[in-house]
Amino acid sequence: MRIALLGYGRMGKSIESIALERHHTITLKATSNTTVFDFSNTDVAIDFSLPSTAISNIKKALDAGIPIISGTTGWLEDYDTIVDYCSSKNGTFLYASNFSLGVNIFFEINNKLSQLMAKVDGYTTQIEEIHHTKKLDAPSGTAITLAEQIIGNSDYKNWTLGEAQKDEIHIEAKRIPEVPGTHEITYNSKIDSINIKHTAHNRQGFALGAVIAAEWIANKKGVFTMRDVLNIG
Numbered sequence: 189m190r191i192a193l194l195g196y197g198r199m200g201k202s203i204e205s206i207a208l209e210r211h212h213t214i215t216l217k218a219t220s221n222t223t224v225f226d227f228s229n230t231d232v233a234i235d236f237s238l239p240s241t242a243i244s245n246i247k248k249a250l251d252a253g254i255p256i257i258s259g260t261t262g263w264l265e266d267y268d269t270i271v272d273y274c275s276s277k278n279g280t281f282l283y284a285s286n287f288s289l290g291v292n293i294f295f296e297i298n299n300k301l302s303q304l305m306a307k308v309d310g311y312t313t314q315i316e317e318i319h320h321t322k323k324l325d326a327p328s329g330t331a332i333t334l335a336e337q338i339i340g341n342s343d344y345k346n347w348t349l350g351e352a353q354k355d356e357i358h359i360e361a362k363r364i365p366e367v368p369g370t371h372e373i374t375y376n377s378k379i380d381s382i383n384i385k386h387t388a389h390n391r392q393g394f395a396l397g398a399v400i401a402a403e404w405i406a407n408k409k410g411v412f413t414m415r416d417v418l419n420i421g
């Protein structure tokens with residue numbers, strides 16, 4: 189498969205290495221200096237760029253009729269606009285806040301645990317995420333997905349980085365050098381605590397998941413998620 193990389197930073201380079209191992213070729217390595225995106229001879233585009241550039245990158249690929257995978261976080265308030273844009277172009281689009289298999293299993297556990305916890309009283313819910321100091325957005329896209337799952341299953345109405353009101357989940361976003369990504373959910377009561385935690389040891393899981401998603405999506409039309417790709421849940 190011929191892959192265009194929209195973003196050639198930490199993730200773009202990890203994806204390149206996994207894609208080459210899986211016998212794919214790279215047709216474009218776009219960075220902030222790239223003025224023309226040449227999608228000729230490309231089967232699928234993968235966007236891991238910046239919160240401020242993701243939307244225009246995704247639209248460029250859809251305009252060119254190329255299926256696009258996006259892992260860029262920090263732009264999700266415009267997700268529905270992109271879904272509509274994709275439909276208007278009869279295109280192919282998949283976004284995931286986290287492409288790793290482990291985190292996608294963790295999402296399923298979070299969903300089930302939050303359904304159970306919604307049936308009992310006396311627990312408060314907190315999410316902690318830890319990432320490297322180069323990360324531009326906070327909270328992480330993954331923490332937002334986790335919070336939205338809990339909100340969908342409970343009386344919580346919102347998440348906040350600040351002090352939480354009764355109907356809000358507090359997200360603690362910590363930045364520590366070199367940490368690839370750690371997410372922990374804690375339910376705390378006067379009697380006990382329940383924690384679930386996912387720790388990424390490196391970026392390989394994110395990159396492998398993105399390449400697997402690209403392989404899966406190449407000949408499809410529509411808007412998809414990692415649940416479709418991994419067939420879990």
Ligand SMILES: NC(=O)C1=CN([C@@H]2O[C@H](COP(=O)(O)OP(=O)(O)OC[C@H]3O[C@@H](n4cnc5c(N)ncnc54)[C@H](O)[C@@H]3O)[C@@H](O)[C@H]2O)C=CC1
Nearest residue numbers: 195196197198199219220237241259260261285286287394
């Ligand atoms: N969904 C997931 O599984 C994961 C998502 N991410 C997200 O991916 C994004 C990128 O992360 P990193 O690679 O660590 O960042 P990075 O800062 O190392 O790389 C960003 C790249 O985007 C490039 N860029 C800037 N403007 C561009 C433009 N207009 N078009 C194309 N490329 C452009 C930069 O030159 C750089 O190469 C972040 O939003 C991060 O949160 C990161 C890891 C996993």
Ligand SMILES: O=C(O)C1=N[C@H](C(=O)O)C[C@H](O)C1
Nearest residue numbers: 261285286323328329330369
């Ligand atoms: O910026 C990162 O590095 C990561 N970003 C994603 C997020 O915001 O959730 C996924 C992963 O945790 C690494």
